[in-house]
Amino acid sequence: MAATLNGPLLVAEDVHRHFEGMHAVDGVSVEVSTGKITGLIGPNGAGKSTFLAVLAGTLPASEGTIVFDGQDVTRMPAYARARRGLVRTFQLPSEFARLTVLENLLVAAPHNRGDSLWGALRGKGYWMRDERRLVEQARGLLKRFGMSAKESDYAGTMSGGQKRLIEIMRALMLGPRLLLLDEPMSGVHPSIVLEIQYYLQDLRKEGLTILMVEHELHMVERLCDSVVVMAQGKVIGSGTMASLRKQREIVDAYLVG
Amino acid sequence: MNTYYAGTLLVYAAVDIIACLALNLQFGVSGIVNFSFIVFQSIGAYTAAVLSMPPDTANGHFQVYIGGFQLPFPIPWLGGALAGGLLAIPVGLVVLRKLRTDYQAISLLVLSVIANSVITNVRPFLNGAAGIAQVPGPFADQVDQYSESYQLLYVGLTVPCVLLVWLVASRIVNSPFGRSLRAMREHELAATAIGKNPVQLKMTIFIVGGVIGGLSGAILVGYIAVWAPSVWLYPETIILFAAVIVGGRGNNVGAILGALLVPVGFFEVTRQLPQKIGDWVPPPNLIPAMEWVAIGLLIIGFLWFKPEGVRPEPRRVFEGAPLREDLSSGGNP
Numbered sequence: 001m002a003a004t005l006n007g008p009l010l011v012a013e014d015v016h017r018h019f020e021g022m023h024a025v026d027g028v029s030v031e032v033s034t035g036k037i038t039g040l041i042g043p044n045g046a047g048k049s050t051f052l053a054v055l056a057g058t059l060p061a062s063e064g065t066i067v068f069d070g071q072d073v074t075r076m077p078a079y080a081r082a083r084r085g086l087v088r089t090f091q092l093p094s095e096f097a098r099l100t101v102l103e104n105l106l107v108a109a110p111h112n113r114g115d116s117l118w119g120a121l122r123g124k125g126y127w128m129r130d131e132r133r134l135v136e137q138a139r140g141l142l143k144r145f146g147m148s149a150k151e152s153d154y155a156g157t158m159s160g161g162q163k164r165l166i167e168i169m170r171a172l173m174l175g176p177r178l179l180l181l182d183e184p185m186s187g188v189h190p191s192i193v194l195e196i197q198y199y200l201q202d203l204r205k206e207g208l209t210i211l212m213v214e215h216e217l218h219m220v221e222r223l224c225d226s227v228v229v230m231a232q233g234k235v236i237g238s239g240t241m242a243s244l245r246k247q248r249e250i251v252d253a254y255l256v257g
Numbered sequence: 258m259n260t261y262y263a264g265t266l267l268v269y270a271a272v273d274i275i276a277c278l279a280l281n282l283q284f285g286v287s288g289i290v291n292f293s294f295i296v297f298q299s300i301g302a303y304t305a306a307v308l309s310m311p312p313d314t315a316n317g318h319f320q321v322y323i324g325g326f327q328l329p330f331p332i333p334w335l336g337g338a339l340a341g342g343l344l345a346i347p348v349g350l351v352v353l354r355k356l357r358t359d360y361q362a363i364s365l366l367v368l369s370v371i372a373n374s375v376i377t378n379v380r381p382f383l384n385g386a387a388g389i390a391q392v393p394g395p396f397a398d399q400v401d402q403y404s405e406s407y408q409l410l411y412v413g414l415t416v417p418c419v420l421l422v423w424l425v426a427s428r429i430v431n432s433p434f435g436r437s438l439r440a441m442r443e444h445e446l447a448a449t450a451i452g453k454n455p456v457q458l459k460m461t462i463f464i465v466g467g468v469i470g471g472l473s474g475a476i477l478v479g480y481i482a483v484w485a486p487s488v489w490l491y492p493e494t495i496i497l498f499a500a501v502i503v504g505g506r507g508n509n510v511g512a513i514l515g516a517l518l519v520p521v522g523f524f525e526v527t528r529q530l531p532q533k534i535g536d537w538v539p540p541p542n543l544i545p546a547m548e549w550v551a552i553g554l555l556i557i558g559f560l561w562f563k564p565e566g567v568r569p570e571p572r573r574v575f576e577g578a579p580l581r582e583d584l585s586s587g588g589n590p
Contacts, residue, residue: 056450082452090450096443098507099436100573107440108451112433117461120432121425127433135575152574152581167447174451 009034009178009209010055010086015064017047017054024050026233027064032178037200037210039224039241041217046230048213049091052180055211056088057081069177083110085177091186091213093163097156101147104155104166105138106131108173134173141169145199161192168199179203181212185219197223217241264408265480270521271415272477277500277516278426278509279469284498285506285570286430287462288442289353290362292494293369294470299489300344301337301471302478303383306392309333309479316391320384330395334418334475341471342464349463354456369491377486388485392478402482415476422469426509429465438462439507492549496520499556505566514567519555524548 008031017025025047032038040048053059055066057078066074068086082088096104106112112134113119114127142148145165150158155166164184171179184200185193193216200210200223214220220227221241229237229250237250244250276298283289307324309332315325328336352364377386393402395414400407429435438458441448445455478484496519504515527548532538559566 058446058450077454078449079452079454082450088450090447094444094447094450096440096447098443098570099439102575102578103436103573104440106433107436107448110452114433115437116434117429117465120429120434123428124431131433135577149579149581152572152578154572170451 007034008032009069010211011067012051012055013065013067015051015054015066016062017050017059018062023233025054028230028233028235030228030235030238032209032211033226034209035204035207036225037204037212037223039220039227040211040213040230041215041220041227042230042236045232047233048230049182051230052088052182052211052213056086056180058088082174085175086180087171087174087176087178088180089167089171089182089184091182093160093167093187095155095158095163095166098154100152101155101158101166102135102138102142102151105141105169105173106134108170109134109137110174138169138173141172145169146195159189161188164188164192164196168196172203176208178209178211181210181214183213183215185214185216193219260405260408264412266521266525267412268415268476268480270517271412271419272473273497273500273516273520274419274513275422275469275473275476276497277504277512278422279466279473280497281501281504281507281509281512282426282429282438282462282469283466285501285508285512286435286442287438287459288358289459289463289466290358290365291463291466292362292366292491292498293348293372294466294497295489295491295493296369296372297341297344297467297470298474298477299372299484301341301474302484302489303389303474304340304471305333305337305475306389306478306484307383308336309393309395310389310391320387320389321381322383322389323381330414333479334395334472337475337478338468338472341474342468344471345464345467346460349460353459353463366491369494373486373490386486388483388487390483392482392484394479394482411480418472418476422472423509423513425465425469426512429462430507430509495556496552499552501566502556502559502564503566505568505570507570508566508568511566511568511570518567519552523551527551 010032012028012030015025015028016023028047028051040051042048050059054061057073057076061074064074065072068081068084071084073081073084073086096107099107112127112130114131119127139148139151142151147162147165150162155163158166168184184196188196197219204210212224224241226239227241227244228235229244237244237247276294280291280294283291283294307322308326308328310322310325311327312325313321348368352361352368356364376383379385383389394407394411396410400410437448437453441453441455441458449455500515500519501512502515503519504513505511527544530544
């Protein structure tokens with residue numbers, strides 16, 4: 001996790017995403033600073049989630065460029081961006097329901113010799129060492145997130161908040177450099193909201209860069225170093241939460257939107 | 258039980274087990290609803306047939322087909338497996354890249370119907386609707402194909418194939434690669450977000466399944482010596498699906514159990530039914546028709562009441578895992 005540079009880790013320039021004439025994202029330019037938590041806020045339908053999906057490659061950009069860590073990734077498929085460390089989570093629970101909690105983490109780990117057809121056919125002896133190392137790493141995460149006791153349960157049987165944690169841990173197994181979180185607190189019990197907040201703060205201290213879509217403004221104020229406000233597919237302001245509160249049109253966008 | 262009956266039963270069981278293991282990799286583990294599975298078995302059978310048969314000018318030219326290479330065992334079997342794998346490449350590239358799962362299933366079903374009608378109606382290719390006959394089995398030039406010892410020989414050649422396919426299937430299912438396949442089955446978009454390339458995963462397992470399916474056809478055609486469009490109509494795939502669903506999707510033991518319960522057991526049981534009840538002689542197609550009804554009910558019944566099958570996919574507990582607090586909650590979500 002490169003925290004040394006303070007330049008932008010990701011630069012999106014004039015990004016558009018059209019759906020049959022509807023401009024969900026309409027010329028958005030954003031820079032995400034290395035080692036910071038950047039918030040992305042705005043009313044429903046502002047295009048925040050679509051923009052996040054375009055950054056992650058889940059949806060292709062209609063126009064514009066996305067540069068991640070000095071490389072143009074605009075045309076790169078989503079899985080390749082994830083392997084480079086640009087990892088997203090989803091607004092809706094997206095756990096692998098009939099995999100155990102531990103398996104949900106293990107499956108995300110890169111560099112497992114058994115994770116190819118040939119590796120698998122060579123048998124357990126060929127990949128057991130990788131597997132052991134990754135089990136250890138995954139158990140470390142489970143312990144940190146207080147879910148050790150659940151490792152052998154199917155992820156589909158977990159609560160909404162636990163599924164959020166699984167998704168964050170799963171993303172961390174990839175060793176991400178930029179985490180794109182799509183409303184990580186939605187549908188989560190308040191006690192777990194606080195936990196997630198602490199974890200995210202810890203991760204930032206360790207140098208992880210985060211861009212998160214979030215509706216709860218107090219949370220954004222506590223967590224985010226800077227905030228980008230979107231409305232109707234465009235960026236209408238950016239800065240710290242305190243500076244944004246003074247801007248009339250931004251308050252209006254939220255109140256009216 | 259005589260040797261011929263036992264031989265037939267064992268070879269059919271082996272072929273069905275091999276086919277079900279392949280379909281389980283595709284459907285049970287990876288979530289690919291391959292409604293054209295029987296086409297892969299069939300291309301294996303046709304390929305093995307034309308590799309082992311003499312040119313069609315032999316025997317008074319009573320049938321026409323391409324090839325006729327008279328190659329010795331094991332080339333026809335290997336060729337059948339290879340053909341299944343090769344067919345999977347273009348089919349997979351068309352069907353598996355862009356389409357959603359349900360459309361994949363429909364496309365594959367349509368492919369199965371089209372392939373069958375083409376082979377039925379283009380006679381010079383593989384003798385059309387009549388199919389090809391007198392396919393020599395392995396070592397048929399050295400051992401009398403109609404002798405009892407040939408039955409034993411055939412079972413002896415088949416069993417190692419079952420073991421090999423079992424080894425391949427269980428190594429895939431129990432590996433990190435199998436875990437990636439299961440993750441893709443559960444949530445393809447999320448799998449993409451953690452760096453899995455779903456097209457590559459699907460293509461890989463589609464080709465593996467094609468190879469194994471082709472092998473199953475090659476084994477079967479060498480034994481029954483004939484192959485015709487009527488034996489690989491699309492409902493044959495449905496029987497294999499019934500087997501995998503009843504046995505337990507995602508579980509190799511379940512796939513074997515399903516193969517023994519549905520295609521083998523089921524048809525063996527109905528064969529034993531009386532031809533006549535009292536003075537009443539049922540119409541001649543009643544029993545086969547009832548078999549299809551029963552297959553349908555079996556699928557619906559299991560999906561409704563026991564969707565995980567007789568042997569559900571095992572929950573993987575890793576060495577050193579803490580004991581679970583509530584064992585009753587973890588069974589099936």
